[in-house]
Amino acid sequence: xxxxxxxxxxxxxxxxxxxxxxxxxxxxxxxxxxxxxxxxxxxxxxxxxxxxxxxxxxxxxxxxxxxxxxxxxxxxxxxxxxxxxxxxxxxxxxxxxxxxxxxxxxxxxxxxxxxxxxxxxxxxxxxxxxxxxxxxxxxxxxxxxxxxxxxxxxxxxxxxxxxxxxxxxxxxxxxxxxxxxxxxxxxxxxxxxxxxxxxxxxxxxxxxxxxxxxxxxxxxxxxxxxxxxxxxxxxxxxxxxxxxxxxxxxxxxxxxxxxxxxxxxxxxxxxxxxxxxxxxxxxxxxxxxxxxxxxxxxxxxxxxxxxxxxxxxxxxxxxxxxxxxxxxxxxxxxxxxxxxxxxxxxxxxxxxxxxxxxxxxxxxxxxxxxxxxxxxxxxxxxxxxxxxxxxxxxxxxxxxxxxxxxxxxxxxxxxxxxxxxxxxxxxxxxxxxxxxxxxxxxxxxxxxxxxxxxxxxxxxxxxxxxxxxxxxxxxxxxxxxxxxxxxxx
Numbered sequence: 001x002x003x004x005x006x007x008x009x010x011x012x013x014x015x016x017x018x019x020x021x022x023x024x025x026x027x028x029x030x031x032x033x034x035x036x037x038x039x040x041x042x043x044x045x046x047x048x049x050x051x052x053x054x055x056x057x058x059x060x061x062x063x064x065x066x067x068x069x070x071x072x073x074x075x076x077x078x079x080x081x082x083x084x085x086x087x088x089x090x091x092x093x094x095x096x097x098x099x100x101x102x103x104x105x106x107x108x109x110x111x112x113x114x115x116x117x118x119x120x121x122x123x124x125x126x127x128x129x130x131x132x133x134x135x136x137x138x139x140x141x142x143x144x145x146x147x148x149x150x151x152x153x154x155x156x157x158x159x160x161x162x163x164x165x166x167x168x169x170x171x172x173x174x175x176x177x178x179x180x181x182x183x184x185x186x187x188x189x190x191x192x193x194x195x196x197x198x199x200x201x202x203x204x205x206x207x208x209x210x211x212x213x214x215x216x217x218x219x220x221x222x223x224x225x226x227x228x229x230x231x232x233x234x235x236x237x238x239x240x241x242x243x244x245x246x247x248x249x250x251x252x253x254x255x256x257x258x259x260x261x262x263x264x265x266x267x268x269x270x271x272x273x274x275x276x277x278x279x280x281x282x283x284x285x286x287x288x289x290x291x292x293x294x295x296x297x298x299x300x301x302x303x304x305x306x307x308x309x310x311x312x313x314x315x316x317x318x319x320x321x322x323x324x325x326x327x328x329x330x331x332x333x334x335x336x337x338x339x340x341x342x343x344x345x346x347x348x349x350x351x352x353x354x355x356x357x358x359x360x361x362x363x364x365x366x367x368x369x370x371x372x373x374x375x376x377x378x379x380x381x382x383x384x385x386x387x388x389x390x391x392x393x394x395x396x397x398x399x400x401x402x403x404x405x406x407x408x409x410x411x412x413x414x415x416x417x418x419x420x421x422x423x424x425x426x427x428x429x430x431x432x433x434x435x436x437x438x439x440x441x442x443x444x445x446x447x448x449x450x451x452x453x454x455x456x457x458x459x460x461x462x463x464x465x466x467x468x469x470x471x472x473x474x475x476x477x478x479x480x481x482x483x484x485x486x487x488x489x
Contacts, residue, residue: 075101075110077155080169088176090142097167098133099155108132110157117152117168125151146175178257184209184230186251186263194266196281200240203267205249206233212253212260219250220290221267242269243292277447279396279409284463286357286399286453291463294355294453296320296399304358305333306346306478308382313348320398322362322450338362339373339486346382348478349454354468358452359398364442365489369432372439373485374425375450385478388469389456392416392426394440398449403460414440415459425484 081096101110114128123144130136130153152168186207189195197203205224208231209215215228222242228234230253250264268281269289286294297304297319304319306312321332323340333347334340339362349356379387393415395406403415411434418424427439434441442448454469454477469477 075099075155075157075163075165077112077153077165077167080151080153080167082151082169082171085170086172086174087140088174089140089144089146090176092137092139093171094134095136095138095151095153095169096134097136097153099153099165101132101155102157110155110163112153112155115152115154115166115168116150118150118170120148120150122149122151122171122173125149140173144173144175146173148172178255179211180258181209181212181253181255181260183261183263184212184215184251184253186249186265188249188265188267192265194268194282196268196270197239198270198272199242200238200272203236203239203249204233205235207231207251207263209251209253209260211255213255215251215253217250218252218262219248219264221247221249224249239269243288247289277396280398280400283397283400283402283405285397286401286451286463286466287359288399291399293352294357294399295352297349297356297358304347304349306348306382306385308346311383319358320361322360333360334483337489338365339483339489341486342482342484344378344480344482346380346478347452347481348380348383348385348476349472350476354454354472354474354477356453357399358450360450361398362448362450363489364444364446364448365487367430367442367444367487367489369430371430371485371487372427372433373429373483373487374427376425376482376484377423378480378482379423380478380480382478383476385476386469386471387422387479388454388472388477389418389422390479391453391455391457391459391461391466393451394428394442394448395451396446396448399451400449401451401453401459401461401463401466410443411435411441412437416440417455417457417459423479 076099078098083094083096087093099110099112101108103109110132112130112132114125114130116126122140124141125138128136128138132155149171150168151171152166154164154166156165157163184207186192186205188203188205189197190204190206203221207215207228212230215230217224217226217228223236224234228251247267247269248264249267250262252262253260266282270281284291287296295302299318299320300315301313302319303313303315303317305314305317307314316331318332323332323334323337333345334343347358349358375392377390391401393401393403393406394410395414396409400406401415406414413427413433413436416426428442429436429439431441431443433439453466454472455466456469457466471477
């Protein structure tokens with residue numbers, strides 16, 4: 001059997017002779033048998049120091065002169081004892097080991113190196129300086145993934161590759177559990193909830209995140225995007241080019257343990273020359289904010305009224321007004337205030353991939369509680385326009401298709417899409433119809449907007465998910481619209 005051993009501490013060398021044939025002479029010498037049947041006789045430091053380890057069964061002896069006994073003829077490497085054998089990445093561990101080998105004038109004539117030790121070598125171990133004996137302390141890179149890794153030590157007499165002796169061991173690496181960062185602190189112009197500013201005002205965003213490595217800017221506010229530091233300030237000095245509407249400035253931060261909850265602040269931007277109703281700043285509206293890719297029909301070449309005799313749009317009509325009631329004398333689509341007279345107007349959209357909408361302001365005036373009216377429609381007979389499905393609403397906000405909010409404010413009948421056919425009328429009436437799902441109830445002397453888009457989406461579709469009617473994305477769409485059930489407002 002071969003001689004095996006554990007460690008060398010100073011001049012004390014512990015020999016493990018489990019099952020080893022040996023003899024001890026009266027002159028305090030011990031005879032050891034090697035791998036190839038060779039025998040070595042070694043002097044003991046003191047025969048009284050020979051002890052049997054009751055736990056391991058190893059016989060421990062102290063040699064008087066280790067080099068003269070074994071060093072000149074044996075090259076060997078002990079077992080590698082890794083302590084601890086399970087380590088959290090970023091911390092260190094110790095390898096207890098030793099080697100014996102030939103010497104010349106007491107100088108070792110062999111070398112030891114750190115090696116891979118197996119098929120899954122520990123990152124950073126190979127190339128670690130180790131000398132000829134341990135203990136060797138090594139660090140585990142913090143980026144090391146959880147897993148069982150190999151490491152080895154190999155000793156060789158230069159020029160004699162056949163003399164190489166190698167030992168290996170394994171170590172379990174764990175990643176320390178890291179909690180995701182908490183929700184970041186975020187304020188906009190000093191507010192952590194919501195703010196309202198005029199176009200042109202500045203916006204200052206201040207944020208801070210604990211235990212995070214980076215943050216990501218999210219939301220709908222123009223220019224607020226990309227990767228951010230965990231704590232910083234960012235200013236937008238001029239918002240004059242930002243469309244009026246409701247936006248969000250949001251922030252989410254992360255570390256190796258995961259992502260934080262999202263923190264958001266609402267920012268409402270108001271056109272000081274044309275402020276929307278106060279009820280409109282808390283909701284997404286077509287043509288505003290993140291939905292500014294929808295274009296509201298206005299006047300001039302952007303008019304929504306088709307002049308059949310001229311074969312072009314009526315540039316004198318202002319599609320922001322139903323008649324002259326909301327505009328204080330400015331003529332809208334019809335020549336008289338809501339509900340105008342039973343006169344037909346040819347309404348149309350064309351361009352922008354169908355993302356155009358009509359929002360006509362009107363005041364309900366002195367509408368009777370039980371009054372009933374409707375907006376009837378016919379297939380368009382002009383400019384090759386397609387009828388298509390239309391999504392209608394009457395709301396206190398322009399371009400408003402937030403059905404849940406409209407239902408809560410006005411009742412269930414104010415967002416409508418044709419059910420029976422493409423020319424089904426949109427029904428409206430007085431306050432007594434507030435619970436009617438098929439008729440929009442109007443309160444007396446209240447400002448509203450009559451909104452129309454061409455879309456096959458059903459009422460209740462989130463505004464950001466509304467898709468223009470397919471035919472209208474590439475061609476003109478329209479209808480012949482005629483008010484019915486008029487009254488003197």
